[in-house]
Amino acid sequence: xxxxxxxxxxxxxxxxxxxxxxxxxxxxxxxxxxxxxxxxxxxxxxxxxxxxxxxxxxxxxxxxxxxxxxxxxxxxxxxxxxxxxxxxxxxxxxxxxxxxxxxxxxxxxxxxxxxxxxxxxxxxxxxxxxxxxxxxxxxxxxxxxxxxxxxxxxxxxxxxxxxxxxxxxxxxxxxxxxxxxxxxxxxxxxxxxxxxxxxxxxxxxxxxxxxxxxxxxxxxxxxxxxxxxxxxxxxxxxxxxxxxxxxxxxxxxxxxxxxxxxxxxxxxxxxxxxxxxxxxxxxxxxxxxxxxxxxxxxxxxxxxxxxxxxxxxxxxxxxxxxxxxxxxxxxxxxxxxxxxxxxxxxxxxxxxxxxxxxxxxxxxxxxxxxxxxxxxxxxxxxxxxxxxxxxxxxxxxxxxxxxxxxxxxxxxxxxxxxxxxxxxxxxxxxxxxxxxxxxxxxxxxxxxxxxxxxxxx
Ligand code: FUB
Numbered sequence: 230x231x232x233x234x235x236x237x238x239x240x241x242x243x244x245x246x247x248x249x250x251x252x253x254x255x256x257x258x259x260x261x262x263x264x265x266x267x268x269x270x271x272x273x274x275x276x277x278x279x280x281x282x283x284x285x286x287x288x289x290x291x292x293x294x295x296x297x298x299x300x301x302x303x304x305x306x307x308x309x310x311x312x313x314x315x316x317x318x319x320x321x322x323x324x325x326x327x328x329x330x331x332x333x334x335x336x337x338x339x340x341x342x343x344x345x346x347x348x349x350x351x352x353x354x355x356x357x358x359x360x361x362x363x364x365x366x367x368x369x370x371x372x373x374x375x376x377x378x379x380x381x382x383x384x385x386x387x388x389x390x391x392x393x394x395x396x397x398x399x400x401x402x403x404x405x406x407x408x409x410x411x412x413x414x415x416x417x418x419x420x421x422x423x424x425x426x427x428x429x430x431x432x433x434x435x436x437x438x439x440x441x442x443x444x445x446x447x448x449x450x451x452x453x454x455x456x457x458x459x460x461x462x463x464x465x466x467x468x469x470x471x472x473x474x475x476x477x478x479x480x481x482x483x484x485x486x487x488x489x490x491x492x493x494x495x496x497x498x499x500x501x502x503x504x505x506x507x508x509x510x511x512x513x514x515x516x517x518x519x520x521x522x523x524x525x526x527x528x529x530x531x532x533x534x535x536x537x538x539x540x541x542x543x544x545x546x547x548x549x550x551x552x553x554x555x556x557x558x559x560x561x562x563x564x565x566x567x568x569x570x571x572x573x574x575x576x577x578x579x580x581x582x583x584x585x586x587x588x589x590x591x592x593x594x595x596x597x598x599x600x601x602x603x604x605x606x607x608x609x610x611x612x613x614x615x616x617x618x619x620x621x622x623x624x625x626x627x628x629x630x631x632x633x634x635x636x637x638x639x640x641x642x643x644x645x646x647x648x649x650x651x652x653x654x655x656x657x658x659x660x661x662x663x664x665x666x667x668x669x670x671x672x673x674x675x676x677x678x679x680x681x682x683x684x685x686x
Contacts (some may be wrong), residue, residue, distance in 0.1 A: 236659075243366045245380065254303060254548040254568060254596075255529075255548040257525075258305070260307065260527065260572065261281060265325065265328055266511065266512060269330065269502050271331050273386055274298050275298065275299050275503050277297045277526065278311075278327055279526050285518075286522040289524055292314060292322065292324055294311065294312045294313070296309070296360070296362070298360075298676065302508065302530070302550075302568050303550070304598055308584070312355055312362060314340075316355060316366050319344055319369070320344060320353065325341035325345035325381070326380060327339060330386065332410055337354055338354065338355040338357070339353065339354050339372070339528070341381060341396075347374060351371035351373065352374070353371050354368060356410075373404065373419065376400075378402075384406070385449050385450065392405070392406035399437075401422040402419055403419075423479070425438070427482065430469060430471075432462060432463065435463065440482075441462050443471050445459055447499055454474065454537050455474070457473070458592050460495060465493075467487055467488050468486045468497075468498050468511060470486055472537070483539070484539070486509070488541050493513050493514040493524045495521065499511075506549075507530065507533060508549065509528065529542050529544070555598070561680060564581060568596040570594050571589070571594070576668045586677065587681040591620065592669070594666060605685070605686040606658055606686065607684050607686045610635075610651065610681065612679040614648045614649070616672050617641065617676065619670060619676055620675035621669045622639065622667070622678070623665075623668075624664065624667075626664065637652070638651070638653070646677075655683065
């Protein structure tokens with residue numbers, strides 16, 4: 230993944246296609262392949278849970294889930310892996326689509342994972358006190374196990390307190406969750422939604438799957454209208470939706486939202502409102518080496534039509550505009566960026582925990598979007614470690630080759646997790662800019678970076 234992104238960016242830089250103004254921010258994650266987005270708004274932050282397609286995957290080879298967060302919808306912080314299929318003693322892999330919701334201060338992680346004893350997918354639930362985990366299996370067995378199609382859970386807690394868990398391919402099913410969120414109402418049991426063409430559209434020429442509904446449902450309510458948004462139309466998928474005046478239907482097919490595009494034969498919706506704006510998450514094959522089994526999560530801002538219907542939403546490389554500026558005078562984690570070119574992230578053993586950026590080569594860089602330097606910056610400090618040759622952090626504005634406002638030299642510190650704080654002077658950084666931390670040096674990995682911070686004039 231790392232080298233492919235580097236090479237692709239180098240190719241862009243060398244070609245006339247390169248434009249510093251419109252440097253892409255979609256897909257959201259560049260350091261690995263992500264799929265099946267599940268955004269959660271909690272307090273003033275969007276948490277984005279994703280699946281993780283392994284590099285060079287030729288099937289849905291997925292071992293863990295990942296979580297990212299953003300306050301501005303442009304810069305995303307990598308919080309690593311909060312959960313793996315290995316947390317479920319009953320599972321032997323296939324960490325497929327998921328959704329996390331919060332209730333009463335606890336976070337419930339509903340997952341698809343392969344049941345070892347059944348040899349097919351089942352739906353499990355893990356719990357944590359924190360949106361970034363760690364999560365533990367809540368019940369030690371699958372929550373739902375009914376058929377081969379038990380994949381892709383989506384959960385919504387209605388305004389009357391009743392929580393619903395929907396899932397399924399190619400049949401949509403639901404249970405009413407009990408207030409504990411880790412068991413369901415046994416007298417209602419598992420309800421199979423009538424898969425009528427009125428509810429889910431007409432698929433021509435497929436007797437086994439007469440409706441457009443395929444998989445990946447995303448269930449929520451907005452105003453008084455309930456939405457079911459889903460991967461549709463078979464392979465390749467588009468994203469379509471149905472609505473209802475009740476959480477349990479009947480559903481009415483409303484049309485296609487995102488036509489087939491983007492180089493992945495599946496797609497998977499995740500929809501939120503955040504700070505008065507609406508966002509549509511999906512996945513595609515847009516990263517180098519990307520495709521149907523090496524997917525990437527991306528996001529678009531959109532506006533509902535006045536009657537609550539969706540507009541057509543197409544994939545872009547630009548993604549949403551930032552909704553806030555980033556303050557460079559407080560510590561920012563290195564694993565927070567709008568675009569990470571050539572690098573990877575890993576768990577750090579530095580005192581603040583979390584992740585660090587590593588595997589940095591000459592020419593790699595981080596783009597941090599919409600940084601407000603105000604009247605001006607005077608100095609820069611960075612937390613770095615190196616068992617290699619070291620190198621430089623070039624501080625550039627608005628493009629990887631933009632105005633150089635400072636250079637911070639990093640030497641060998643005696644180990645990749647032997648952290649020191651380096652400082653350097655800064656001149657010419659004021660107002661709001663995209664900040665590029667460009668890494669230069671010799672051959673081999675240069676150094677790791679855990680966090681950075683500017684000081685004001
Ligand atoms: O990621 C594995 C499967 O592909 C998901 O469970 C489906 O929704 C589809 O995206």
